[in-house]
Amino acid sequence: MFPYLRLGPLLIQMPLLALLIGLWAGMSLVERDAKRLEMDPSRVGNLITYSLVAGIIGARLGYALRFPSLYASKPVSLLALTPTTLLPFMGLLVGAITFWILIDRENLSLRPTLDALAPGLALFMVFVGIAHVLSGDAYGAPANVPWAIRLWNDYRHPTQFYETLIALTIFTVVCGRYPKPEGAGLNFLLVVVLTSASRLFLEAFRGDSVFLPGGFREAQLIAAAVTGGGFYWMRKWMNIESI
Amino acid sequence: MTESDIPSRKRRWEIVMVASLAVTVLWTFYSRVPSAVGAPLSSSPSPREGFFAPDFTLDTLDGGRVALSELRGNIVVVNFWTTWCPPCREETPALEASYEAYKDSGVIILGLNLTDQDSLTQVEAFAKEFGLTYPILLDRDGSVGLMYQLNGLPTTFFVNREGIIRTVVVGGPMSETFIHSKIEALLKESK
Numbered sequence: 001m002f003p004y005l006r007l008g009p010l011l012i013q014m015p016l017l018a019l020l021i022g023l024w025a026g027m028s029l030v031e032r033d034a035k036r037l038e039m040d041p042s043r044v045g046n047l048i049t050y051s052l053v054a055g056i057i058g059a060r061l062g063y064a065l066r067f068p069s070l071y072a073s074k075p076v077s078l079l080a081l082t083p084t085t086l087l088p089f090m091g092l093l094v095g096a097i098t099f100w101i102l103i104d105r106e107n108l109s110l111r112p113t114l115d116a117l118a119p120g121l122a123l124f125m126v127f128v129g130i131a132h133v134l135s136g137d138a139y140g141a142p143a144n145v146p147w148a149i150r151l152w153n154d155y156r157h158p159t160q161f162y163e164t165l166i167a168l169t170i171f172t173v174v175c176g177r178y179p180k181p182e183g184a185g186l187n188f189l190l191v192v193v194l195t196s197a198s199r200l201f202l203e204a205f206r207g208d209s210v211f212l213p214g215g216f217r218e219a220q221l222i223a224a225a226v227t228g229g230g231f232y233w234m235r236k237w238m239n240i241e242s243i
Numbered sequence: 244m245t246e247s248d249i250p251s252r253k254r255r256w257e258i259v260m261v262a263s264l265a266v267t268v269l270w271t272f273y274s275r276v277p278s279a280v281g282a283p284l285s286s287s288p289s290p291r292e293g294f295f296a297p298d299f300t301l302d303t304l305d306g307g308r309v310a311l312s313e314l315r316g317n318i319v320v321v322n323f324w325t326t327w328c329p330p331c332r333e334e335t336p337a338l339e340a341s342y343e344a345y346k347d348s349g350v351i352i353l354g355l356n357l358t359d360q361d362s363l364t365q366v367e368a369f370a371k372e373f374g375l376t377y378p379i380l381l382d383r384d385g386s387v388g389l390m391y392q393l394n395g396l397p398t399t400f401f402v403n404r405e406g407i408i409r410t411v412v413v414g415g416p417m418s419e420t421f422i423h424s425k426i427e428a429l430l431k432e433s434k
Contacts, residue, residue: 004394004413011395011414067424077420084410085421136291152289200267204274208293215277224267231260238256 001136001151015131016083022127023052030120037112044116047106051099058094062087111185111237118187122171125195129164138163141207157205166198185237193230199223290391292411296321296402299387301355304370304379309353312406318345318429319402320352320422323388326365328396334416335373341422342377349404350426352377357396359385401425404433 005012027048031041063085064071064078071077103110132138140148140157148155174191200223203209209217288295296319300310311319322338324331335354342352356366358381370379382388391398394413401410409432410425 006395063424067420067427070420070423070427074418074420077418080418080421082412082417082421084412085424152291152294153287154289197263197267200270204270209276211276215275216271217274217276220271220274224264224271227267228264231264235257235260238253 001134003135015135015137018127018131018134022124022130025127026120026124028120029123030117033119034113034116037116039108039112039116043106043108044113047099047102047108047113048117050102051095054098055091055095056086059086059088059091062090062094065090111188114185114188118191119171119175121188122167122174122191122195125167125191126164126171129160129167132160132163136160137208139207140205143205156207159202159205159207162202162205163198166202167195170194170198186234189230189234189237193227193234196223196226196230200227290400290408290411292408294408295406296400296408297390299390301380301382301387304356304366304381307378309378309380311353311402314351315406316349316404318348318350318404318426318433320350320426321355321391321400321402322352323355323357323391323393323396323398325357325361325396326369327361330415331397332369334397334418335369335375337417337419337422339373339375339377340419341426344423345426345430346377348430350430354379355387356381357385357388357393358383359388401429403429 002014005014027045030048031045034041034044060078066087102108103113136151138160139151140159140162142154143157144155145157147158149158149161150156170191173194174187177187177190200220203217203220203223206217206219209219212218212221288297290297296311298310298312300308302308311321320338320341322334324335326332338352338354342350354375354377356379358366363381366379366381369375380387391400397412397415397417399410399412399415399417400408401412403409409429
């Protein structure tokens with residue numbers, strides 16, 4: 001694990017660097033696939049950029065809303081560059097709403113646009129796995145399997161490597177399925193379903209799960225809901241020709 | 244593909260989806276850990292979020308001695324610093340203000356000076372300059388800094404009442420709002 005690189009007075013956060021590279025590579029793929037689907041790549045690129053910015057702002061505001069009196073007395077703190085003061089769920093929600101609004105305003109078709117995003121999203125998930133390898137986050141439960149790695153004072157499942165390998169497999173599968181020009185949105189749903197199913201599977205080997213009453217893992221319940229929702233929409237959007 | 248093939252292929256897809264969903268539900272049940280609610284899966288201490296904070300006992304600047312394990316039941320903020328580190332200097336007033344605001348709520352701030360990289364005279368002058376009232380601990384041989392695997396200065400660990408690290412902040416300076424929000428989150432967690 002390699003969380004920081006010191007370059008003179010600079011302390012570079014390697015996981016953040018991996019995520020930025022993933023974002024850049026993912027965006028490049030999205031633009032390529034937008035062209036293939038006869039869409040304007042710059043409009044699709046802008047759609048992602050604005051949704052991301054809105055998501056980051058939403059995540060910060062969501063965090064601030066948990067402590068309204070603190071941030072009301074010092075609103076300038078909203079601009080602090082601290083990644084630990086973000087509420088990811090709120091960021092996801094605001095980003096998704098922005099995406100939905102912009103799709104409508106830009107007169108882009110939802111399903112082909114989502115298909116254009118699919119390989120880029122799958123590639124980004126590979127870099128999320130690499131970021132976890134570098135940071136040591138998303139670590140495994142203690143294990144005595146022969147391939148266990150020594151991390152955080154214990155031998156553990158190398159879940160970061162499992163995650164990266166599975167994401168790479170999903171990326172390969174999705175890249176091999178060229179979306180049709182009319183776009184069915186199924187490639188995107190495939191990425192969503194496979195990614196959430198892989199999270200549901202891998203969570204059982206994780207050592208950092210949040211547990212709910214009854215010993216259920218929070219992430220597994222969310223992943224199960226997303227997988228179910230993905231299947232539902234796949235069934236709804238499916239043309240028999242695409243089976 | 245004939246017309247009669249279409250319903251059967253659709254049906255096959257539906258069966259695959261239902262079977263996959265059944266597997267996800269079963270796996271979720273199978274991988275439950277009823278004994279793990281509210282506790283980390285690993286009992287071994289490690290300097291990162293979700294683990295018990297590694298224990299240490301150090302001398303304080305005013306001649307006392309503090310053991311982290313003896314503070315269990317309090318919220319503890321462990322701030323690693325040196326006098327020559329500019330962001331450490333910048334965030335010190337925010338730490339002092341936070342200590343004043345929360346010390347009666349069972350919140351303890353430990354200013355853990357890496358004395359092996361500093362000088363005791365300068366540490367004393369620093370504490371006097373900022374009027375520090377929270378305990379200043381002296382890591383004379385750097386062993387605690389090593390145990391906490393520091394990657395940069397300042398580094399701050401927010402530890403909950405059970406002794407589990409909830410947030411690690413590498414670098415700084417932390418603002419007063421930031422520190423207060425992390426402490427408030429820990430106070431809410433223990434209610």
